[in-house]
Amino acid sequence: MTGTQVVLALDLLGTVTFALNGALTASRRVRLDIVGVLSLGVITAVGGGLVRDVLLGATPPAAFEHWYYLAAAGAGAAAAWVIARPPRGLHRAIVVLDAIGLSVFCVTGAHKAIELGLQPAPAILLGAITAVGGGTLRDVLVGDVPSVLTSELYAIPALAGATVAALAGTSTAAAAPAAVLGAVLCFAIRMVGVHFDLHAPARDPHEAPTDE
Numbered sequence: 001m002t003g004t005q006v007v008l009a010l011d012l013l014g015t016v017t018f019a020l021n022g023a024l025t026a027s028r029r030v031r032l033d034i035v036g037v038l039s040l041g042v043i044t045a046v047g048g049g050l051v052r053d054v055l056l057g058a059t060p061p062a063a064f065e066h067w068y069y070l071a072a073a074g075a076g077a078a079a080a081w082v083i084a085r086p087p088r089g090l091h092r093a094i095v096v097l098d099a100i101g102l103s104v105f106c107v108t109g110a111h112k113a114i115e116l117g118l119q120p121a122p123a124i125l126l127g128a129i130t131a132v133g134g135g136t137l138r139d140v141l142v143g144d145v146p147s148v149l150t151s152e153l154y155a156i157p158a159l160a161g162a163t164v165a166a167l168a169g170t171s172t173a174a175a176a177p178a179a180v181l182g183a184v185l186c187f188a189i190r191m192v193g194v195h196f197d198l199h200a201p202a203r204d205p206h207e208a209p210t211d212e
């Protein structure tokens with residue numbers, strides 16, 4: 001497979017897993033009908049890519065230009081509707097799906113930015129936006145504080161994976177292995193954070209301010 005084909009395969013994998021995860025996560029938080037489940041699943045899957053493409057000026061966005069993105073998102077969301085409210089035993093699976101989506105989107109987002117001529121630093125940022133954007137839109141729509149701002153290590157793994165993809169993405173030969181390596185790195189950091197309940201440093205909102 002060429003580097004472009006590897007990145008596309010990762011992109012579609014992320015689309016399906018994020019749609020499934022997004023719809024299941026949303027339906028656990030609020031009562032949704034079939035329209036709500038499908039809508040939030042699709043928004044989670046393609047929302048980050050839409051934001052990335054608009055910021056890059058790549059219009060129409062890939063999700064609207066290529067039918068298979070919306071098809072993959074719809075398939076994942078429909079699967080979530082069939083599963084309905086998953087038993088507690090599936091919670092781990094939902095977390096893993098989220099980590100997979102996060103991992104592949106951070107590298108494909110960075111790769112696309114590099115392809116369009118951006119320098120590594122903004123490409124890394126856009127990779128992270130691609131990874132967390134859909135979940136952020138989902139959380140806002142269901143009235144929650146976005147999980148990227150409050151949960152275990154989330155944005156940090158996305159930035160790490162995007163960094164690997166962006167720094168090696170200028171080389172055609174290295175693009176595919178860099179994308180896979182970046183995705184694996186992001187997934188590993190995310191799952192380590194989940195397993196050990198690690199969090200980025202945060203301030204307690206009830207902590208009294210110190211006097212200067």
